[in-house]
Amino acid sequence: METYKLAHVPIEERISDLLGRMTLAEKIGQLNQRMYGWNAYAKEEGGFALTEEFKREVAWGGGMGALYGLFRSDPWSGVNYANGITAADSARVANMVQRYVMENTRLGIPVLLSEESPHGHQALDGTMLPVNLGVGSTWNPALMERAYGYVAAEIRSRGAHVGLVSALDILHDPRWGRAEECFGEDPYLAARFTEAAVRGMQGEDPQDLTAEDKVAVVLKHLCAQGYAQGGRNAGPAPIGERELREIHLPGAKAGKEAGAAGFMAAYNEIDGVPCHANKSLLTGILREEWGFDGIVMADGTAIDRLLALTGSHEAAAALTLDSGVDISLWDTAFTTLAAAVEQGLVPEAEVDRAVRRVLRLKFRLGLFDRPYVNEMRPLSAVGRPEFREVNLQVARESAVLLKNEGGLLPIGAEKRRIAVIGPNADRLYNQLGDYTSVQRDGSGSTVLEGIRRVAPAGTDVVYASGCGVRDMSDAGLAEAVAAAKSADVCVLVLGGSSARRFDTEFDSNGEAIVSAAQGNPAEMDCGEGVDLVDLALGGLQRRLAAEVAATGTPVVAVLIQGRPHALTGVDEHCGAVLCAWYPGPEGGRAIGELLFGKACPSGKLPVSLPRSTGQLPVYYNQKDPGRTRVYVDMPSAPLYPFGYGLSYTEFAYGEVGLSRREISAAELEAGQAVTVSVRVRNTGTRSGAETVQLYIRARESGITRRLAELKGFAKLELAPGEERVVSFSLGREELAIWNREMKFAVEPCRVAVLVGGNSRDTIGAELTVTR
Numbered sequence: 032m033e034t035y036k037l038a039h040v041p042i043e044e045r046i047s048d049l050l051g052r053m054t055l056a057e058k059i060g061q062l063n064q065r066m067y068g069w070n071a072y073a074k075e076e077g078g079f080a081l082t083e084e085f086k087r088e089v090a091w092g093g094g095m096g097a098l099y100g101l102f103r104s105d106p107w108s109g110v111n112y113a114n115g116i117t118a119a120d121s122a123r124v125a126n127m128v129q130r131y132v133m134e135n136t137r138l139g140i141p142v143l144l145s146e147e148s149p150h151g152h153q154a155l156d157g158t159m160l161p162v163n164l165g166v167g168s169t170w171n172p173a174l175m176e177r178a179y180g181y182v183a184a185e186i187r188s189r190g191a192h193v194g195l196v197s198a199l200d201i202l203h204d205p206r207w208g209r210a211e212e213c214f215g216e217d218p219y220l221a222a223r224f225t226e227a228a229v230r231g232m233q234g235e236d237p238q239d240l241t242a243e244d245k246v247a248v249v250l251k252h253l254c255a256q257g258y259a260q261g262g263r264n265a266g267p268a269p270i271g272e273r274e275l276r277e278i279h280l281p282g283a284k285a286g287k288e289a290g291a292a293g294f295m296a297a298y299n300e301i302d303g304v305p306c307h308a309n310k311s312l313l314t315g316i317l318r319e320e321w322g323f324d325g326i327v328m329a330d331g332t333a334i335d336r337l338l339a340l341t342g343s344h345e346a347a348a349a350l351t352l353d354s355g356v357d358i359s360l361w362d363t364a365f366t367t368l369a370a371a372v373e374q375g376l377v378p379e380a381e382v383d384r385a386v387r388r389v390l391r392l393k394f395r396l397g398l399f400d401r402p403y404v405n406e407m408r409p410l411s412a413v414g415r416p417e418f419r420e421v422n423l424q425v426a427r428e429s430a431v432l433l434k435n436e437g438g439l440l441p442i443g444a445e446k447r448r449i450a451v452i453g454p455n456a457d458r459l460y461n462q463l464g465d466y467t468s469v470q471r472d473g474s475g476s477t478v479l480e481g482i483r484r485v486a487p488a489g490t491d492v493v494y495a496s497g498c499g500v501r502d503m504s505d506a507g508l509a510e511a512v513a514a515a516k517s518a519d520v521c522v523l524v525l526g527g528s529s530a531r532r533f534d535t536e537f538d539s540n541g542e543a544i545v546s547a548a549q550g551n552p553a554e555m556d557c558g559e560g561v562d563l564v565d566l567a568l569g570g571l572q573r574r575l576a577a578e579v580a581a582t583g584t585p586v587v588a589v590l591i592q593g594r595p596h597a598l599t600g601v602d603e604h605c606g607a608v609l610c611a612w613y614p615g616p617e618g619g620r621a622i623g624e625l626l627f628g629k630a631c632p633s634g635k636l637p638v639s640l641p642r643s644t645g646q647l648p649v650y651y652n653q654k655d656p657g658r659t660r661v662y663v664d665m666p667s668a669p670l671y672p673f674g675y676g677l678s679y680t681e682f683a684y685g686e687v688g689l690s691r692r693e694i695s696a697a698e699l700e701a702g703q704a705v706t707v708s709v710r711v712r713n714t715g716t717r718s719g720a721e722t723v724q725l726y727i728r729a730r731e732s733g734i735t736r737r738l739a740e741l742k743g744f745a746k747l748e749l750a751p752g753e754e755r756v757v758s759f760s761l762g763r764e765e766l767a768i769w770n771r772e773m774k775f776a777v778e779p780c781r782v783a784v785l786v787g788g789n790s791r792d793t794i795g796a797e798l799t800v801t802r
Contacts, residue, residue: 035399042394046387052138055379058386059368060092061140062352064328064360068101068144069108072116072124079116079124081131094136096358096389097143101128102154102189104468106531107541110155111469118156118189118413122406125190129402140390141398145193145249145328148232149212149466150615152185152194156413156471158616160422162464162593163197163224165429165612167214167637168676170722170746172227178425179231181418184244188412190404192396194232194246195295195328197466198225199254199282202595202638203650206262208561211464211529211593211613213257215637216650216673218278219741222285225250229289237290241397243408247292249328253306253317255279256297263562264542265298273734273769275301278652284321292392293326296356298333307333308340313355326357326388331540334364349376357385361540419617426614426621428720431634432677434608439585441628441679442520448491450518451479452511452579453525454500454554454572455591460530461500462591464613465558467529475616478524478589481623493518497579498571500528500554505571508578516582522626523579525572525601526592529558529613557593566597566644573600580604589622595638597646598670610636628679633720633746635676635789639669651790652737655728674724674741674789680715680751684723687786687796695801696777704762705798709786711747712754722746725759725786726793732780733771739790766800 034040035049050058071085089095102121104110116124125144133139147153151160158181160166166175179196186194201221202213214221229237234245255275259266270279283294296313297306306312307329317323329351337347348364349371359365371377393399432440442449455461457479459470476484483492497511498504515521535555536544542560555561556569567573577600580586588605590596593613602608609632611622624630641649642665651673661667690706711723725743729736743759761784767777779802787793 038400042391045394045399046390049138049140049390050383050387053386054093055369055372055382057093057138058382059366060094061096061386061389062358062368062382063092063365064097064099064145064358065362065366066098067108067361068098069103069110069115071098071101071128074114079120079127081127086131089132089135094138094140095132095142097145097193098128099145099360100147101125101144102152102157102191103147104155105153105466106533106535107537109533112155112471115155118409121154121189122404122409126403126406129190133402141393141402143193143393144191145195146186146191147466148182148186148194149197150464151182153466153468154189155468157185157468158182158414158418158422159463159467161426161429161615161618162211162613163214164211164593164637165614166224166425167220168431168612168634169425169428170220170635170744171428172223174421174425174428175224176227176231178421179228180244181415181421183232183246185413186246187244188404188408192246192398193249193293195249195251196228196232198228198250198286199252200257201278201282203258203648204262205566205594205638205641206563206644206647207257207259208264208558208563209256210595211557216639217637217652217741218281220637220744221282225282225286226289229286229291233290233292238395240292240395241401244412247392247396249293249295249326250283250286250291251295252297252330253283253294253312254297255301256299259299264560267300270301272773276769280316287317287321287323291325292395293328295328295330296333298330305337305340307356308337308350308354310354318355324388326392327355328358329356329360329362331360332362334359334362337364345371345374345376352377352381352385357388422615423617423621426617427625427630428633429612429614430622430625430632431610431636432632433610433671433675434602434605435677436606439587439606440609440626442587442626444487446519447489448493448518449482449486450514450521450584451482451492451494451524452497452514452521453523453575454496454498454570455526455528456494456496456524458530459616461528462613462618463530463615464593465529465531470616476619478522478591478619478622481619481621482522482626484620485623485627485629497575500526500572501556501569502554503570508571508575511575512578512582515579515584518584521579521584521586522589523576523586523605524589524591525568525576526590527556527569527594527596528554529561529593530555531558564644566594566641567599568596568601576601576604587626595640597641597643599642602670631679631717631719632676633678633722635674635722636671637673639673640671642666642670652740654735655738672789672791675791676789678719678721680713680717680719682721682749682788683712683714684787684794685710687784687794689784689796689798692797693799693801696779699763699766699777699800702763704760707759707761707784707786708756710754710756711749713749713751716751718748718750720746720748721788723757723786724789725784726790727761727765728783728785729780732768732778734768739785761798
C-alpha cells in the first residue's frame, strides 16, 4: 500500500510521499476552491444527486482542494427548504461528495468542505448566534467558547471540516456595512474572543483536529478591513506599521497562538499593498515572525482583483502564491497556475509548498483515514436543547442597557397596557444579521413575541409597526401614536436591518448590491456591501420616536442594529434605552426577560456610540494629542463611551492598589509584573454581573501613546451586599510598546493605571517604569 495511505506513518512522511506522486495539474487542483457548493447537488424526488458541473470540476483538477458552502443557505445562494440540504440529509450528501471525489480520482485525495460560520453555521437548521458586536458586548469569552464549541459540533456532524469565522476586523469606521462582524473597536477585547472562537471550535489541542465535534478554523480577515477609508467595503487602509501592529494584528496573533488552522486574506490594501499580495504580512509576519504553519485562504474573487496590478491572471496567481496565499476562492487566476509555472512566473517549488500546507490540514483532520461521517450524527448534534440555552444566555448578556431614567426598567406589573411599536418589533430576520440562513417557519422569537411571552398574565400588549427601517412612508405613524397614547408604557423597537431578500441583486462574491440610485427594496442598511454615509437611524424612525414621546407615555427604546448608530434624535425622547444589536433567534425571548426583570442586563459596549457621523472617528483609544481637542458645534465625547453599560443594581469601586509603584524596564523584560487590585461591591438590592475593566494611559515613552488602552477585564456575578477583590497583572505584554525602532520592548514611562466599569468612569493609581 502507498505510504500516504498508512495511518501509522508520521504525517510529514505521508505528505512527502503523496506530493511526490502528484502531477502539476493535480497539485493545482488542490489549490483551487472555485465552485459554489450549492451548485454541486440537485434535490430530486427521493433524494439528492451530484451535478455534472461538480463532476467536471473534480475531473479538471484530478480532485478538489476544497468545496465552499455545500450547506450554505441564503438569498444569494438561492437555497431554501424546498431545494436545500437539511440537517437530516446533510451527512448523507457530504458522504456522496466525498465518496465521488475519492473514488473517481487517481490518488483519492479527500476534499475539504468549508462552511461559513461568522455567527453560527449558515445552513438550513444551523443555529444562529448573535452577531459579533453582540458577542463583544457580553465581555464573556468563557461563555462564547462554549457556544463556538456547539457550532463546531453542528458543522462537523454534517460532514464539513472547516469553519470560516469572522474575528479579526477592528471597527474603526461604523459606516462600514460589515461592522456587525467585528467584536468591537478594541484589539485586546477582540483578541480574547478570537481565542475563544478557536478553542471552542478546534479544542484545546490545536494539532489534533480529528475529533467528531471539532472543525478547523479559518479566521478572517487579515487584516485592517475595519479601517476602510470612507467606511466603504474593501476600501484602503492608509495606516503605517505601528497602527497595524498595535490595533489590527493582536487578534490575529492571539488566534495563531490558540492554534487557528488558517487565515483568510482581506480584500483591502494597506498603505498601497493589497493584502492578497502582501508578502511582508502573509509571509514575513504571519509565518516567519509568528511561526504559523497553516493555510492562508483567499477571499472570494479577490485574486482576480489583482489584475489591476499584474495585467494577467497568470501574473496575479504567481504574485498571490509568492506572497503566501495557498488556496483560492471562486477566482479564475489560480486556475492558471500551471501556465504561470510554465511561463516562469513562479517556480513549481512554491506550488509544492502551498499544496503541502493544504494536504497537511487534510491529514490533521483525519480525512485520509476516516473520510466519511456517521449519517445519523446530525440528528443528535444539530439544534441541541443545551445549545439553545447557551444561545439564549448569549443574547441576554449581549444586550446593553444605556439609559434608565427613574428606574423605568424593569417594567412593573402595574403597567397593564403596553404598546410595542417600531419596524423591528416583529421581524425575525431583522434581528439575525447578515450571513444568515433561511429559517424554518415558527423558529425563533421576535421582540413582540418575547414581550407577550414574558409579560404578566392579563397584560394587554398592542402592536403597530409605525414605519419602516428605511422607507419614507408615514402611513403607519397615526396608528402608532394612537397605540402609544392609550398605553401605560411604550416599547419602541428601532434600528437597522441586514436582512437579505431573494429579489436582492448580488455581486459575484455574494455582496449585496444596494444603492441610493436603485432604491432599497429590502430595507437593508447594514451587511456586506451596504455602507452608509449617515449613521442616524434611517427612514422616519426619529420622527416616530418624537411623535410617540409627545404623547407623554413613558418610552423604552430597544435598538436592533448591526452597527453603532448615532442616537441623537432618539435618545433624548426615551426614558430607557436597551441596545440589543442583532440578538439572534433567541433574542426576542431574551429581550422580553430583560424588559420585565426576569434577567438583569450585564452587557457593556464594545464600541463607542457617536452623537453624529461628523464626530468620526470616535473610538476611545485614539492617539493622545497632549491637549484637549474640541468641536465648536458638538461635544467631542461620544454619546456613550466604550465599555459602558448599566445594570438593575449598582456597583461601587474601592481604591486601586498596586503591588509596587515602581518597576524597571529590565525587570518587566525578565518576566516580573505589577499586580493591580480593586475591591468591588454590589450596593444594590438584586444580584447582577459587573465587568471590571483595567486600562492604562502612558506618557513619556518616546512615541505618541493612546488616550487609554484596555489591558484586562473580569466579569463577576455579585449578590446584594457582596464584595470581591479583583486582581490583574501588568507585565511585559501589557506594558511593552512598538518603540521608535519598531521593536516590541518595555520603555521607561509614567503610567496611569485606571480601573472602572467603563472607559470614562475610572479610578486610578500611578506607576513608574524606570530604566
